[in-house]
Amino acid sequence: MAGDGGGRAARSRRHDPQRRDRIVAACLEVIAEHGVAGTSHRRVAAAADVPLGSMTYHFSGMDELLRAAFGRFASSVAERFERRLAAAATAADARQAVASIIVGEVFGSRRDLVLTHELYTLAAREPAFRAVTNAWMRRSRAALERHFDTTTALMLDALIEGLTIHEALGTQPRDPALVRLAVDRLAGQPE
Structure with missing residues (x-):
């Protein structure tokens, strides 16, 4: 033909x-x-x-693919985090937003918890992946600093990370009232 x-x-x-x-x-x-x-x-x-x-x-290789995937994941979680805090109009709203983030509003699924910890483990072993986690932490702290001083924002960010780890690894459901109490104490609010 x-x-x-x-x-x-x-x-x-x-x-x-x-x-x-x-x-x-x-x-x-x-x-x-x-x-x-x-x-x-x-x-x-x-x-x-x-x-x-x-x-x-x-x-070009698996590292580039993993950076793209984890970058997308971290950005999507950071966007949800930022939206939730941006909706807070008062200090009380901001404290409630942080408590809601901790009890599952941002990390609402087992999938998200697993991906978070896979990223943490990879970043702990491979310094190149710390750029992803550090960018994520900067965004989280910036969102918190719209409502809290720098030191309080840092402590709240650590509380969020720590309680997220507990949620991923724990066998008992988290008590939302206890979470709110912890946020209020860190934010310097009376009980």
């Missing part, structure tokens, strides 16, 4: 402008299910329903 490139119909490249985003989203799901240690190019490609070759086309 003339003009058909040697007898075979020319293949057109599949137009898939969302492929990179799907890979990043799939990477988060694979991490949530298998952990960072169990995350591979093959598993992510299968979860994203893309050819394995797409992995190396879009990402």
